[in-house]
Amino acid sequence: MSVRVGDELPPLEIEITRTLIVAGAIASRDYQDVHHDPESARQKGSPDIFMNILTTNGLVGRYITDHFGPTAALRKVAVRLGAPNHPGDTMVLTGRVEAVDADTAVVRVTGDNGIGRHVTGTVTVTLPARGPA
Amino acid sequence: MEDDAADLSARLKAYEGMPATVAGRGKDPVNLPMIRHWCEALGDTNPAYTGPDAIAPPTMLQAWTMGGLAGHTARTTAYDELLGLLDMAGCTAVVATDCEQEYLRPLRPGDELTFDTVIESVSDRKTTKLGAGYFVTTRTDIRAAGELAGTHRFRILKYAPARQQQPPSRDRRPRPVVNRDNAGFWAGVERHELLIQRCTDCRSLRFPWLPGCTACGCLDWDTVRAVGEGTVHSYVVMHHPPFPAFDPPYAVGLIELAEGVRMVSNVIGVPYDKVRIGMPVRLEFRRYDEELVLPVFRGGTV
Known part of the structure; x- marks a missing residue:
């Protein structure tokens, strides 16, 4: 697969269901109550439960490997969270190739939801020398 | 009030550079069931994470170090003290804001992980939409069979909730x-x-x-x-x-x-x-x- 600076990845739409938030929190062994208990989330100033950072991180990684294929190897994933992902929202991930050096690409990823920018991230990924057949 | 705030800031800063976890051990070795549960939750169908040559999704790095409901056993008193000081200052709520991971080699089922975490920095008091609080940044080195497999920098905001939201x-x-x-x-x-x-x-x-x-x-x-x-x-x-x-x-x-x-x-x-x-x-x-x-x-x- 030839990758050039400026390449845009097709957007990935993710429905933020209550199930995704809770399943992601438990699969990442994160039992903070704000990720599964709406009443506790409200007591801590949030209108509802919200997605944990490990799930967001995992979804950003998935977005990259979905696009570049199973032979792509993640080297670095850095994310910063903004507007939280609450149930009932939709997050749209978009990506743009910022740098290419030999077999390694740096992709800038953003994820926007209904209330703003949920995540900005940078992923460094090593791509197979020859594209998948 | 001003003096109290300055005093608290100084006491928090004293924890910079101290270890938060020493010789932590992953509660489970890297394993296929946890990998499968992760992939199911996230809708990740990457075939690299299944089959006899499966690797763990690299972004699972932190999951292997989580204390779960039983908590951490290798956490230092320094880190507990730091969080306790913040709790006492009213910053009882926590939210993660940043995560930076580097993956040096893939993790495979059977890998036994150990990790060490250091408190990199504690910010001054910041006002955020959620409430006023302090950003605490830690860095964790994760090893498989003694060999560095990944690093994980994590930033949390410990804050005093600004309000209780009503439906x-x-x-x-x-x-x-x-x-x-x-x-x-x-x-x-x-x-x-x-x-x-x-x-x-x-x-x-x-x-x-x-x-x-x-x-x-x-x-x-x-x-x-x-x-x-x-x-x-x-x-x-x-x-x-x-x-x-x-x-x-x-x-x-x-x-x-x-x-x-x-x-x-x-x-x-x-x-x-x-x-x-x-x-x-x-x-x-x-x-x-x-x-x-x-x-x-x-x-x-x-």
């Missing part, structure tokens, strides 16, 4: 207090009329409604219906504290009516940060719920 259905504007002295005003609002009191003796206009004339003390009055033109005499922007049914930030205007009296009201139709002194506004009546109508002032379109 929206309970959020109703406060009711006006209607009494004998101001009943005529609220009766006017019901008819979409903004009524100003006028002294029948000295003819002075007065607002808000009062039993006697502020100029001559006369108790007799009649009313004048405001034409509805006005200007912003002054204003404030409310950021904090939040009240139910109000959505900060919003502008509260002191409106000077064409008749010369002033009243406090909302300025609508203009972003809160675009309201200006001298801005012309026009009276409108806005319904907030089935029983509450209030006079408000629209700017920007006059």
